[in-house]
Amino acid sequence: MADEHIDLPQGTLDLLILKTLALEPQHGWAISERIQQISSNVLQIQQGSLYPALHRLERRGWIKAQWGVSENSRRAKYYDLTKSGRKQLETEAGAWRKLTAAMAQVLDMA
């Protein structure tokens, strides 16, 4: 299992969080689970980086937090994308696609 994990490149965590929240408001735990699921267990988010990232994004005004009730009826902190967060997601996703395309081109050349 551990072998399939890869380390996240710098800065990509923010993008992943924003993308995950674009679908619906989520709490921290669900965000990490969702990323893990969608990436077929390749990407695993450590709590040690997830929560600081969430707080950072909130400070920047890209996401906002609200207390809600989870599936098992517990109080949980839900994060939601703000307007500027949506904009940020677009720019970052665009930049990321450009980068990966360029990377792929270079790597395939060899």
Next chain:
Amino acid sequence: MLTDVLYRFRALFHRNAMEDELDEELRFHFDEQVDKYVRSGLSRAEAVRRARLAFGGIEQLKDECRDARGVLFLETVLQDCRYALRMMRRYPAFTAMAVLLIGLGIGASTSMFSLVTASILRRAPYSDRLIYLWRVDKPQGGGNLRLPRGVLDIHDQSRSLERFAAYRGEWFLVNGPSGSERVGGYYVQPNWLTALGTVPARGRNFLPEEERSGRSDVVILSDALWKRMFNGNPSALGSRISVQARTSTIIGILPATFGVGTTPFDFDKAELFAPFLPDHATEDTGVFALANLRPAVSLVRAQSEIDSIVAGMAQRDPANWKNSSIELVTPTMQTRHFCGPTCVQAHRGIWLLFGAVGIVLLMACANVANLLLARSVGRRREFLIRAAIGCSGVRLLRQNLTESMLLFGCGGALGVLIAWWSTTLLAKVAAAYVETTEIELDGRVLAFSVAATLVTGLLFGLLPALRSAKGLLKGGLKEVSGFTSAPVERNLTRRLLVSSEFTLALVLLIGFGLLLRSFLYVESIPVGIWTDRLLTIDTTLVSPKYKDTAKKISFARVLLERVREIPGVEAAVLTSDLPLTGAGATNIQIEGMSSADPQGTEVRYISASPELFSTLGIPLLEGRTLSPHDTETAAPVVVINKSMGELFFPNGTAVGRRIRPGLPGEHLTWGDGKPPVWREIVGVVADVRQRNLEEDSRPVFYRPYFQGLDAPLSVAVRARSHADMPRVAQALRKTVREADPQQRWDEVKSMQQIIYDSESLSLRRPIVRLLGSFGLLAVILATAGLYAVLSYSVTERTREIGIRMALGASRFQVFGQIAFDTLRLTAPGAMIGVAVAYWLSSLLPSGHIDWSGSGVFLYGVSRSDAATYLSVVAVLFCVSLIATLVPARRAMRVDPAAALRHE
């Protein structure tokens, strides 16, 4: 950005709530993780263990979250501030001393800066939409501002100007409820007030028809005149007063703020306004004009439009317009332009004082830095312990800097308070010295004090902070407990600070010394007259009834007779201009000489009754003085002074020659409306300082008072004895009033008072006094700094001194050692100070005073004046010796046995 700040603040001030939320959020995550493991088949205990493993250090995670929230920075600043406040409370004497020093420095420089903004950097109170129309004469480039006839036509042709208003100055004779008064004012067009951006505070402005109808029986009063004449009674509005012997109705009263701080044409001294009449524009006296630029029209565009209009007028009316152009001038440009020689010198003096106050500020800060360094030695143990338990050097630096900045911040606040308190005092000193707007702590001044506090705080706070942080990295905890010599480097910094204080003090004191010697020298220059027991009173004869020369002369005769009869008066004289008050100047022609010959030098002219020379004690050198027989019917004569004789008649052939005022072809008229006549020179008298004490003697001629009269009139009397003077002054005041009850006279002044108030002395006195107080402050600061360093070094070296004494050194040798130390501290600083002072003194204007009276700072003393330099060095040497005595005494009393046990 805003969300960021709000978030940070919420994070900061709702810290507990946010901590709880963070706890809950993480616990939720943890529980979900555990549940997930349990679901996948692990036992609960095992699940918890795995989840803990996955979570890692929970506290570390929380810290990272806090960091991400951005509270750490602010929190640290607050923490540092709290700590710094605690420190300030723990060392109250130190804190009080430092805050007081900074407060004095910042306070003094802030109040000086408020003077700079109120005098030199003052803003014209009107908007830059306001422009003045100046006349510039083409050949010379100069202009007299009075516009050529037909200037009103510009108004009709211009599209870039609006609210055009012509105006003309006048002395009005006003007869109101408080008696009669001569009042300065203007005839103005109705737009005039509007263009200046003012409306009457009470009543109304002039109406266009009041100008057109040629009715001048409505007037507007200034606030000052209203208060003076009507005691500020609102019923004055609508009441009637006599203006120029015509009954006029008061229709408006201007706001008190009108005209404050304008030099040009003395708006603030203009107190009465009447409608401009059509024939004013055609009179020879000329008019002035102002207007507003239309919105969105640039000055350049308006100027080019005016140029083309003037070109057109020159074609139609060449007599008036051929050689003139009109220049548009903003209030700011005008204010700058009107800074004459006296104003320039006053401004230079203010810059000089500002520089001096800067030196005092630097010295105060150097002393504070010294105190901070000394204290950081005392707190070494504390710093080391903090470093040992994990405080980084940068963190320690930051905290040190926070402490200094807080200290400087308090000092700055105290400084602003001091400045605020001193503005009234400063305004009083400045009033006699320079024209200012109200001296106040406005935005610019406050910005200056904040900037000064920040810069000095960073500069002088960083130094000790760096030192203590750096010392830490090198030393170790071991230093704390045992005996160590003090870190050499830190001492070096302190010694350098004290040395530079001596440099600064020396520069300041030498500057003061040079200016003091100049002042004393100028004060000792003889005026050229016998000043003892002389009393004077002035007026200007401008009332319409004195336009008739015969009437004027008979009034003067009667006046002189009556003044002579005052009991206790030994001699009395009438003159147009007393010594040290200036005089009119004119070109002259000499009979039988070509026009180009008489040097082009202007000559001062004075009218005087015959007794002038005997009463003032001006010696006759050649020929005769004016005599009572030189009446209006006798042959026109003139007496010249020695300088005029030497300049125009170098062969000593002056007596018997004839001169006439004015250049050939120039159509001059004197006060009596007649052209000047040829006058025979009948005598030569000694020179008198007519305007400034410093100036070289200028050519002057004296006309008999009764052969044509000038408007200015001074009466001077010599009392028989000093005891008579108060009685004579009172009688003089009464006599001149009785001679013409409508005439307004100034106060009685003694000749000594005139000398005291003369530009030569009154422009120097405040500079010398203030520089003197700053110099005294500088000496105290330098001495205090020296004392602190010396007494610290004696304490530090107690053990060393003890050993020396145990080995046989005498008390005298110990004293010598301390004295030598003093010398090493002060001598290099003093030497640099002498060099710097010599270099800076070249910036002080020196040499000869010019015709206009533009002053010099250094006079009668060389900038390398050895006596000044030596005495300043001597004073500082003595003072530093005194600072040495106390620590040295302590050193000499060291008990070797005790010192050796000392740790």
